[in-house]
Amino acid sequence: MSSITDLIRKEIEDLSIDATRTNVGTIITLADGVARVEGLSNVMFNEMIEFPNNVLGIALNLEEDSVGCVILGETSSLKEGDEVKTTGKLLSVPVGKALLGRVVDAVGRPIDEKGAIDSDITYPVERIAPGIIPRKSVSQPLQTGIMAVDSMIPIGRGQRELIIGDRSTGKTTIAIDTIINQAKINKKGLESKDKNFRPVYCIYVAVGQKNSNIARTIKVLDKVGAMEYVTIVSAPAADNPANQYLAPYSGCAMGEWFMENGMDALIVYDDLSKHAVAYRQISLILKRPSGREAYPGDVFYLHSRLLERSARLNEDNGNGSLTALPIIETQMGDVSGYIPTNVISITDGQIFLETDLFNKGIRPAVSVGLSVSRVGSAAQIKAYKKVAGKVKLELAQFRELAAFSQFESDLDAATKARLERGARIVEMFKQSAYNPILVEVQTAIMWAMQNDFFDSIEVSKITESVESLKDYLATQATEICDEIYQSGKLEKENEDKLRSAMEDWKRTLS
Amino acid sequence: MAKNAKSLKVAKALLLASIDGEGRVDEQKIKEILKELKNQPRSKSLPILKNLLSLVRQKIASYEGQVEIASTNIEDISNILSKSLSDTFNYKIDLLASTNNSLLSGFRLRIGDNVYEDSLHQRINRLQKALT
Numbered sequence: 048m049s050s051i052t053d054l055i056r057k058e059i060e061d062l063s064i065d066a067t068r069t070n071v072g073t074i075i076t077l078a079d080g081v082a083r084v085e086g087l088s089n090v091m092f093n094e095m096i097e098f099p100n101n102v103l104g105i106a107l108n109l110e111e112d113s114v115g116c117v118i119l120g121e122t123s124s125l126k127e128g129d130e131v132k133t134t135g136k137l138l139s140v141p142v143g144k145a146l147l148g149r150v151v152d153a154v155g156r157p158i159d160e161k162g163a164i165d166s167d168i169t170y171p172v173e174r175i176a177p178g179i180i181p182r183k184s185v186s187q188p189l190q191t192g193i194m195a196v197d198s199m200i201p202i203g204r205g206q207r208e209l210i211i212g213d214r215s216t217g218k219t220t221i222a223i224d225t226i227i228n229q230a231k232i233n234k235k236g237l238e239s240k241d242k243n244f245r246p247v248y249c250i251y252v253a254v255g256q257k258n259s260n261i262a263r264t265i266k267v268l269d270k271v272g273a274m275e276y277v278t279i280v281s282a283p284a285a286d287n288p289a290n291q292y293l294a295p296y297s298g299c300a301m302g303e304w305f306m307e308n309g310m311d312a313l314i315v316y317d318d319l320s321k322h323a324v325a326y327r328q329i330s331l332i333l334k335r336p337s338g339r340e341a342y343p344g345d346v347f348y349l350h351s352r353l354l355e356r357s358a359r360l361n362e363d364n365g366n367g368s369l370t371a372l373p374i375i376e377t378q379m380g381d382v383s384g385y386i387p388t389n390v391i392s393i394t395d396g397q398i399f400l401e402t403d404l405f406n407k408g409i410r411p412a413v414s415v416g417l418s419v420s421r422v423g424s425a426a427q428i429k430a431y432k433k434v435a436g437k438v439k440l441e442l443a444q445f446r447e448l449a450a451f452s453q454f455e456s457d458l459d460a461a462t463k464a465r466l467e468r469g470a471r472i473v474e475m476f477k478q479s480a481y482n483p484i485l486v487e488v489q490t491a492i493m494w495a496m497q498n499d500f501f502d503s504i505e506v507s508k509i510t511e512s513v514e515s516l517k518d519y520l521a522t523q524a525t526e527i528c529d530e531i532y533q534s535g536k537l538e539k540e541n542e543d544k545l546r547s548a549m550e551d552w553k554r555t556l557s
Numbered sequence: 558m559a560k561n562a563k564s565l566k567v568a569k570a571l572l573l574a575s576i577d578g579e580g581r582v583d584e585q586k587i588k589e590i591l592k593e594l595k596n597q598p599r600s601k602s603l604p605i606l607k608n609l610l611s612l613v614r615q616k617i618a619s620y621e622g623q624v625e626i627a628s629t630n631i632e633d634i635s636n637i638l639s640k641s642l643s644d645t646f647n648y649k650i651d652l653l654a655s656t657n658n659s660l661l662s663g664f665r666l667r668i669g670d671n672v673y674e675d676s677l678h679q680r681i682n683r684l685q686k687a688l689t
Binding site (some may be wrong): 072473 | 565608611616619669670672
């Protein structure tokens with residue numbers, strides 16, 4: 048009660064000030080969510096513009112005789128001749144932990160019917176990326192829970208790793224699995240009451256997606272109990288292009304709050320191809336000159352300024368990080384397209400998913416040859432590095448030999464052994480969706496593969512055996528898994544324990 | 558795009574030519590310009606005319622303000638405001654006054670792109686925004 052009276056009293060005190068000055072303009076044209084406004088002589092670039100009926104817009108084109116504004120809401124109530132005014136503010140979104148577990152639109156308004164967002168901190172949507180001095184090299188791992196990725200294309204906190212592939216190759220699944228794995232790790236870490244444990248908070252930005260797909264993602268995250276660590280920024284295909292253009296920047300601002308406050312966050316941009324298309328649409332309506340594939344000249348800057356905001360900060364700046372997993376959809380596996388090459392060159396590596404592998408049942412359909420992580424190996428834990436070091440090479444050799452062996456009838460023993468090992472590794476990497484594996488379990492499985500425990504098992508039964516080993520490790524060998532988790536190392540005595548556990552598992556298997 | 562820039566440039570030059578000694582748009586000069594433009598082909602004159610119209614409107618709006626007052630003695634208030642504004646901007650500003658009872662009290666003044674408002678209606682709106 049007293050706070051309300053204080054508020055009114057303060058407002059009355061403010062009322063004693065002189066006349067206010069606002070800069071106004073008049074709508075001269077209105078089409079496809081973009082208004083051209085005459086007037087607004089004092090408007091700033093990217094300033095929020097107030098349209099009638101509480102509709103907001105952003106000034107994107109400042110021209111000599113007019114201002115081009117994108118409208119962030121329902122345009123049906125607006126008409127030519129309406130008066131608009133400047134607000135003196137840049138577009139900002141609410142940030143903070145209050146957003147966890149919530150679904151918001153491109154400007155941070157809740158759309159999940161769970162009430163208002165209890166946060167009084169806001170960050171501008173467009174911000175300058177951290178410079179060179181506050182940054183630090185990637186040194187901490189961010190486990191996806193996907194064996195093929197964590198072993199061959201490891202990701203570190205603060206890294207930008209592109210997920211690229213054709214439609215329906217499992218790009219979103221990799222991102223969702225990573226989010227689920229963070230939730231699993233967060234729960235385990237927070238339960239352990241380890242003071243050094245750093246949870247990873249996640250932001251999933253859906254751009255130009257079908258509403259049904261977004262609803263399914265929310266349902267999956269809810270079902271596995273991951274939503275409490277996740278914020279979803281939704282700008283579906285039905286939303287206007289301005290919102291689709293803004294959503295990644297809004298999500299990034301939300302992630303930056305965690306980074307700047309000494310925490311770790313992960314952001315998924317699903318997907319930046321549709322983001323570029325939305326930006327192209329806006330640019331064409333604003334009559335900006337178009338270039339290759341009708342994209343405007345600054346389409347590279349569109350993504351570079353977004354992805355540069357993901358960083359690992361040094362101790363002096365809070366030691367926080369923002370890891371980005373942008374997604375790009377290719378057409379017919381063509382990675383040399385305009386937007387794919389742009390984003391490939393901006394990011395620190397890519398996970399390339401192949402349609403052929405996906406159709407063969409190899410899921411996740413990660414292409415070993417075309418996927419790379421430029422900085423992540425520095426962040427891999429020692430135990431994992433020890434067991435996964437040779438896997439990428441072995442698998443690459445297998446792919447090469449497998450192609451040649453089709454023409455050879457008589458193979459030497461060494462080649463045969465490599466082929467056998469490769470086929471087993473391929474089977475081991477097969478993993479069902481929304482089923483990430485914790486790093487200590489992955490280490491144990493990889494160790495078993497490296498130490499020939501799978502050699503006596505038929506190739507067709509490897510996936511089944513891996514599942515059985517996972518169950519065994521989760522029930523009978525929790526102690527050794529915990530030791531690997533705690534120390535992050537694989538010493539001789541751990542290996543001895545692992546060996547006896549594996550022998551025991553093999554007995555149960557037979 | 559280039560054509561429009563060119564016609565805007567011409568329109569600006571024409572506007573400059575139509576300004577009198579007091580910095581106001583001279584009606585006679587505008588009439589002469591229009592007469593001259595009539596002799597030009599339509600494709601050439603139309604974009605220039607459109608740009609000229611917009612520029613003249615902006616120029617006139619900079620010295621002809623509109624004031625809405627929630628009071629009956631609008632002329633007195635209008636004269637006071639006009640004098641005060643002319644002193645501030647260092648050039649004569651004419652005000653077109655009208656009554657607007659929805660302001661409840663106070664005034665709303667528009668000169669060019671700027672709106673100066675000190676009305677009860679605006680204060681209530683601000684209070685409402687602060688409370689919601």
